[in-house]
C-alpha cells in the first residue's frame with residue numbers, strides 16, 4: 001500500500017454572502033512557495049483549522065496553515081451563525097453510543113466550547129455581532145413533546161439549567177407565525193457573524209507567528225520516510241498534519257470518504273426590514289431553528305435584515321431555483337411579509353455523517369482529521385480544534401472520547417449515488433409543499 005495521501009479540494013460556490021459584504025476584503029495571505037519546516041501543518045482555513053492552529057501556537061508549537069483558496073471560503077464563512085449547544089443528533093443517541101457518564105463529559109466540553117467563543121470575542125476584541133437567546137421551535141405536538149423530554153433530560157441528567165419551555169402564547173410574543181405549537185428557549189445560545197469571528201481569530205494567528213498561506217491547496221502528503229505536505233509551488237515538512245478541510249476536502253483515504261457526505265444547504269438575506277416589519281415578524285430579536293430534520297433557521301442580523309437558512313441538496317449541488325425555495329419558505333412562515341427582496345443568496349457544504357455526530361480520528365500516528373459536524377460546527381469546530389491540539393501535545397482524553405464514536409459507512413459509489421438520488425427526489429417533493 002502506498003504511503004502517499006492524495007488530496008484535492010471542492011471549489012466553494014460564489015462567495016456573494018452577506019458576511020463577505022460586512023468585511024474589508026483587502027487582507028490576503030501569500031501562497032506557499034519553497035520549503036518550510038514546522039511542528040504542525042494544518043490543512044484548511046475554516047474555524048476548525050484556525051482554532052487548532054491557535055491552540056497549538058498557544059502551546060508553543062510552530063504551525064503552518066494551508067488554505068486552498070481564501071480563509072473562510074468554506075462553511076465557516078457562509079453558515080447561519082447559530083451558536084447552538086450540543087450536537088446534530090439527540091443526546092439519547094449519544095448516550096446509547098457512549099453511555100451516560102461519557103455523554104455528560106462531552107456535553108460539558110461542548111458547553112465550555114460555547115463559552116470559549118465569548119472568551120475569544122472578549123480576549124481578542126472581535127467585533128462579530130454576538131447576540132444571545134435561542135429558540136428551538138416545535139412544528140407539531142410530537143416535536144413539542146421531544147423538546148419537553150430534552151428540557152427535563154438537560155436538567156435532571158446534565159445539570160443544565162439554561163433552558164425554558166415556552167407555550168404557544170409566550171412564543172407568539174417573540175415570533176409572529178402561526179406555524180409553531182411551542183418551543184424551547186436557551187439563553188446561552190444565539191448568533192454571531194461567523195466570518196467576522198473567523199477573521200478575528202485569524203488575525204490572532206498572525207500575531208502569534210503562525211504562517212498562514214492562501215491559494216495553497218495541499219495536493220499530496222508523502223511519507224517516504226519523513227512526512228511532507230506538497231502544494232503547487234511549495235512543501236511543508238511537519239511532525240504532524242491535521243486535515244481540517246471537512247466537507248471541502250477530497251482525499252483518496254477510504255476512512256475519510258466512506259463516513260461522511262457533502263450536503264448543500266442554502267441561505268438568503270433580505271434587504272433591511274423596517275422596524276414595523278421586524279415587530280410584525282421577529283419582535284424578540286431571538287435566533288430560531290425549527291425541529292424538522294431539515295430545519296428552517298433564521299434571525300434578524302445586525303442592520304435589521306432577516307437571514308434565513310433552509311433546504312438541502314443531498315447531491316451537494318446548488319439548485320437553480322435556490323432563491324425561489326428560500327422565498328417560499330419565508331412566505332410560508334411569515335405571510336405578513338408581503339414584499340421583501342433577497343439581497344444575498346448563497347449555498348455551502350455541510351459534511352454529514354449517518355449518526356450526525358462528528359467523525360474525528362487519525363490516519364496514522366502523525367496525521368489527524370476531523371469532519372462530519374453535520375450542520376452543528378460553529379461550536380464543535382472550536383472544541384475539536386482544541387482537542388486535536390491537546391492530542392498532538394500528549395493529552396488525548398477528549399480526543400479519544402470523540403474519536404471512539406463508531407460511525408456507519410455510506411455504501412460504495414454506485415449504490416450511494418442511487419440512494420442519495422432517491423433521497424433528493426423526496427427532498428424536492430417536500431420543497432414543493
Ligand SMILES: Cc1cc2nc3c(=O)[nH]c(=O)nc-3n(C[C@H](O)[C@H](O)[C@H](O)COP(=O)(O)OP(=O)(O)OC[C@H]3O[C@@H](n4cnc5c(N)ncnc54)[C@H](O)[C@@H]3O)c2cc1C
Pocket residue numbers: 007008009010043044045046047048049066067068069070071072073074075076077078079080081082083084216217218219244245246247248249250265266267297309347348349350373374375376377378379381
Ligand atoms: C449553509 C450552512 C449553514 C450552516 N449553519 C450553521 C449554523 O448556523 N450553526 C452551526 O453550528 N453550524 C452551521 N453550519 C456548519 C458549520 O458552518 C461547519 O460545521 C463549520 O464551519 C465547519 O468548519 P471547518 O473549519 O471544519 O470547515 P470549513 O469552514 O468548510 O473549512 C474547510 C476549509 O478547508 C479548505 N480546504 C479543503 N481542502 C483543502 C486542501 N486540499 N488544501 C487546503 N485547504 C483545503 C477549504 O477551502 C475550506 O476553506 C452550516 C454550514 C453551512 C454550509
